[in-house]
Amino acid sequence: MSEQAASRLDRRRARTRAALIGAAQELLAEDRTNVSVLEITQAADVGLGSFYNHFDSKEELFQAAVDQVLEAHGELMDRVTEGIDDPAEVFARAFRLTGRLHRRLPGASRVMLHHGPELIMSDHGLAPRALRDIKAALEAGRFTTADPELALVAAGGAVLALGQLLHDQPDRDEAASADALTADLLRMFGLDAAEAEEICRRPLPDLDELIAPASDA
Amino acid sequence: MSEQAASRLDRRRARTRAALIGAAQELLAEDRTNVSVLEITQAADVGLGSFYNHFDSKEELFQAAVDQVLEAHGELMDRVTEGIDDPAEVFARAFRLTGRLHRRLPGASRVMLHHGPELIMSDHGLAPRALRDIKAALEAGRFTTADPELALVAAGGAVLALGQLLHDQPDRDEAASADALTADLLRMFGLDAAEAEEICRRPLPDLDELIAPASDA
Numbered sequence: 001m002s003e004q005a006a007s008r009l010d011r012r013r014a015r016t017r018a019a020l021i022g023a024a025q026e027l028l029a030e031d032r033t034n035v036s037v038l039e040i041t042q043a044a045d046v047g048l049g050s051f052y053n054h055f056d057s058k059e060e061l062f063q064a065a066v067d068q069v070l071e072a073h074g075e076l077m078d079r080v081t082e083g084i085d086d087p088a089e090v091f092a093r094a095f096r097l098t099g100r101l102h103r104r105l106p107g108a109s110r111v112m113l114h115h116g117p118e119l120i121m122s123d124h125g126l127a128p129r130a131l132r133d134i135k136a137a138l139e140a141g142r143f144t145t146a147d148p149e150l151a152l153v154a155a156g157g158a159v160l161a162l163g164q165l166l167h168d169q170p171d172r173d174e175a176a177s178a179d180a181l182t183a184d185l186l187r188m189f190g191l192d193a194a195e196a197e198e199i200c201r202r203p204l205p206d207l208d209e210l211i212a213p214a215s216d217a
Numbered sequence: 218m219s220e221q222a223a224s225r226l227d228r229r230r231a232r233t234r235a236a237l238i239g240a241a242q243e244l245l246a247e248d249r250t251n252v253s254v255l256e257i258t259q260a261a262d263v264g265l266g267s268f269y270n271h272f273d274s275k276e277e278l279f280q281a282a283v284d285q286v287l288e289a290h291g292e293l294m295d296r297v298t299e300g301i302d303d304p305a306e307v308f309a310r311a312f313r314l315t316g317r318l319h320r321r322l323p324g325a326s327r328v329m330l331h332h333g334p335e336l337i338m339s340d341h342g343l344a345p346r347a348l349r350d351i352k353a354a355l356e357a358g359r360f361t362t363a364d365p366e367l368a369l370v371a372a373g374g375a376v377l378a379l380g381q382l383l384h385d386q387p388d389r390d391e392a393a394s395a396d397a398l399t400a401d402l403l404r405m406f407g408l409d410a411a412e413a414e415e416i417c418r419r420p421l422p423d424l425d426e427l428i429a430p431a432s433d434a
Contacts, residue, residue, distance in 0.1 A: 033251070180364060
């Protein structure tokens with residue numbers, strides 16, 4: 001096979017895989033995982049046989065679909081907090097933006113809500129980054145909370161539950177809600193009220209520039 | 218049919234329904250809802266035909282199983298907070314006990330975790346009671362947080378996520394963790410640190426006396 005043909009094949013394989021993962025993310029977001037592999041390949045518009053070139057089972061595909069949402073979110077959080085020195089502000093920015101993303105990326109948000117509390121202790125996505133930031137803020141004397149894992153539980157549970165509230169109340173202002181909740185968390189971790197609110201009023205990077213439309217599930 | 222025979226039949230029907238709901242709660246706790254009605258009736262040790270005397274579909278059974286867990290929990294919280302006047306303490310007691318129940322009733326806890334964030338806005342169980350207590354504490358000037366629904370989101374998300382942490386870390390002290398998290402939430406809602414901690418050190422009713430062994434899923 002020529003190099004050109006091999007590269008065409010690679011691109012086609014990548015497209016098939018992406019189509020399967022996209023279909024799985026839609027099914028996860030709609031809580032419709034009780035479907036056959038045939039139905040998944042039909043939703044992805046790929047041949048039934050090509051499924052097994054990529055995944056051994058439906059479960060493996062769904063796991064890959066969740067991991068991809070978490071990794072994309074984690075990488076986005078790395079980009080938007082790059083160059084910020086204060087771990088309290090890194091934490092705040094990630095949570096203020098994650099709150100807004102429930103509206104901006106509703107498919108990815110519903111995948112996260114469907115997986116719920118187990119994500120909070122996951123090694124992927126926001127959780128390990130938030131735990132790192134909480135520990136750094138404790139070491140720097142910015143936070144005074146006693147138990148970083150309990151702090152992660154409180155923050156992660158709250159930001160997931162905020163997604164549910166925003167989906168249930170489509171008219172609720174997601175930016176104001178995310179900022180108020182983040183300020184509450186900062187106060188809970190030991191910042192005084194005035195500083196917590198000031199940090200949560202600081203300008204944020206533009207999400208439109210950061211998210212390509214295709215990146216939603 | 219004699220009255221006696223009718224009452225025997227009623228008891229038998231109730232036992233069948235309870236067996237089906239118990240089997241559904243076990244499947245929910247293990248995240249194994251992708252099963253057939255036949256498998257459910259086998260797990261419940263009842264005849265396949267009797268399923269449809271009680272439920273039209275698997276989905277209806279699983280919904281009934283979740284509602285029963287939530288209602289049992291809500292009623293327990295009503296009993297353990299009866300006669301307490303301070304809404305901040307009512308809130309605290311319900312959250313301190315709910316945290317402990319993740320260990321004491323692991324099946325019910327896993328049903329709640331499986332349903333995750335959507336329970337936090339549910340009309341059943343702890344959520345409507347917590348929202349009522351938060352609003353009462355705001356009216357009484359005990360809490361100063363601006364938005365009771367955001368407060369519910371923070372508290373509900375945290376107490377669910379605590380369950381995940383306790384299941385992931387079997388050696389973690391559930392009483393100390395639940396009390397520390399509740400004190401954090403009370404501070405977040407406006408109580409000063411000393412009072413929040415004092416409220417979370419007050420004696421609790423004995424859970425063993427409140428929970429019959431059969432009430433776990």
